[in-house]
Amino acid sequence: MDQSFLMMLSNLLHLHNYLDPTTSPILSSTTLSSSAADATSTSAAPLLFFTLASVLSYLASHPPTKKTPKPSSASPSSSSAAVKPPSEFSVAAFRALSTEHIWAMEAPLRDAQWRSLYGLSYPVFTTVVEKLKPYITQSQLSLPSDYAVAMVLSRLSHGLTLKTLASRYSLEPYLISKITNMVTRLLATKLYPEFIKIPVSRRRLVETTQGFQELTSLPNMCGAIDTTPVKLHKISPNTLNSSMYTSKYGFPSVLLQVVADHKKIFWDVCVKAPGGFDDATHFRDSLLYNRLISGDIIWDKAVTVRGQPVRPYIVGDWCFPMLSFLLTPFSYNRTGTPAQNAFDEGLMKGRKSVEEAIGLLKGRWKILQDMNVGLNHAPQTIVACCVLHNLCQIAREPEPEIWKEPEENGQPPRVMENEKSCCYYGESLRQVLADDLYQRLSSR
Template sequence: MDQSFLLMLSNLLHLHNHLDPTSSLLSDAHSPASTASAASPTSLLTSTSAAPLLFFTIASVLSYVASTRTATTNSSPSTPPATASASASASEFSVSAFRALSTERIWAMEAPLRDSQWRSSYGLSYPVFTTVVDKLKPYIAQSNLSLPSDYAVAMVLSRLTHGLSAQTLASRYSLEPYLISKITNMVTRLLATKLYPEFIKIPVSRRRLHETIQAFEELTSLPNMCGAIDGTHVRIRRLPNDLNNSSSYRCRHGYPSVLLQVVADHKKIFWDVCVKAPGGFDDVTHFRDSLLYNRLTSGDVVWDNVMNVRGHHVRPYIVGDWCYPLLSFLLTPFSWNATGTPAQNTFDAALMKGRKIAREPEPELWKEPEESGPSPRLLENEKSLYYFGENSRQTLADDLYQRLSSR
């Protein structure tokens, strides 16, 4: 996943665990699953700290493009640091300075330069920023906040993008730290409760499902694919004292983390998110504890776009790597080292195209190792789902190989 995206998530966890007095990590990593949202962390985060995590999902939905942050300083060597900071607060971060930038200067810039500058400061392009503000403004207005809505949202986005402390923002914006925390909690909670349900949805509508399936088929030549699932570790800078010796948070890469699981469409837009497990857990355990798994295994989600492939009925499915179980709604590779038949290996190659929807290589530093080894152990309630998944996978493999061979 994108380096800046993971950095923002890590910064956010750090902020809310150690700077906001109203949120903290729970020590119980095995509490009952929540049914409120697919992204509601039940074993790791409190309800107040769940909201900021969902913000980054919304940012992805709104086509967030991370950019390298830059740091500049205009203070001279002879200027004392405190004086320089106070001067910066008065000139660069005041309401009047923000208003001059956003309403006067911004539209005089060329779009690429404008959006690059805005992403550098707030993590979003200017048009996306205004969309977020427009949707949140009515709710912020009800809070009787003494700051303009766009200014408050910009301040919170700046904090989330760069991992700034409440004290740092307080000095920049000439506000009290407690007010920074209050505004941060308010805006992130609004993002989670008002924007999240609007954008993070399983594609069940006929139009959206058809668009997603068609785009994946153009990419992979496989019919009825509607999403790609994957997980990654989000680093936690520091665990609370009572969890410092807990091995459940230490991931296989050697650092403390929590697991993030997402399902994305062909545009890299998330349509399901789950953050429920410490980093020491594996992906399949996290998946089986997710609301998405429960909804798909129970039949709560109905995809009626059934296709006839070589006499077999194939329903829409998502694709995952070797660490996920093969199920009727989740297809995985036949093998991780190309040891299958020609038809199976061809299918595996096509499936992996669907999983790498970014169409560009990841930096080696951030590339996670390919999953290998035996497939996950099936649960008793999964055996019938495995049977249908196995038939669908083999049918799709044979059909794809025949079509490609006849060209």
């Protein structure tokens, strides 16, 4: 029953008790004088008539209507709030879509919609949520785990600012920042060992080297290395050595180094230096370099080329040092011998996999095109995007438009004292591979 109607009846009852004390449970009828009883009895009939008239008047002026209020020009804010549908990004809307409506859709349409919102298909999204949910639950976050992950993915895939995301999801910016930092940290630490691995098992080595040989005609190549500056939206002038973050292209950045296989899947990621560092310096400061130069990583799969054993190696451009485990081109403009030029062409075909992997990374996770996160959280955000990139590549997600990197130029780095023997062996190995490749191509 309508609350206002109940309130009116209650008021009438109090008025009746006030005017007719004989109905009050507090007073005994034996204490009333006969004159008072006569006076109150004469007032009962008018009061009853008044009560019935009020009830009939109320019913006549309040016919049954739908509960949805009509918009009123007098109070636009309240009326619009009453008829406004729930936000597309509210918890309720997300719940309705992900738990009921999503399974009623055709899979291609469902996954296309999910990619447009969060950068990956619904099955891949649920995989991420299932792997992160135990850690998010431990944090006692006030939001559902899948909703928090979806919110962070929308920021990473569209490059949204805290202010935009806070307005869209009706949350405070500080809470958006807290959730973003938590989810990216979990991706960069808990999921990294599972999805970014150096190929040390023989099965993976065979698969990777055979894949590269089909692309390049060069034997035992197991990876391609490259670096890319990840642009920072801004950097505080109070940052220590802030000028070191200015890349060779003129914008503030941090340097990302990756090694990719023939499927454009990263098997090593390093974010350790400001954008002003050169590729060789960044590489020499990485854990991968130290493990390779010290012999901590030794790939057992060796093949014999012209009587020389060739262990698995990675390839890079002329900005990296020539080493026994890292081969670079003879020249950057194909000015070598026919055999050397054939090797350089094959090497660059291998490097194309890592170049395209970086282009897909920045094309899929647009926050890397202009990072609007704090400098302290930039490395973990970049690594988190690399983990998500691998998830998408493993699941064979449709590849987005590739982000075009600026043309790279530079001079070959000088050889360090501790690298001279590795450099000499690498040069010898490179020439053997070049001669063998040229002979095979010439005999076709």
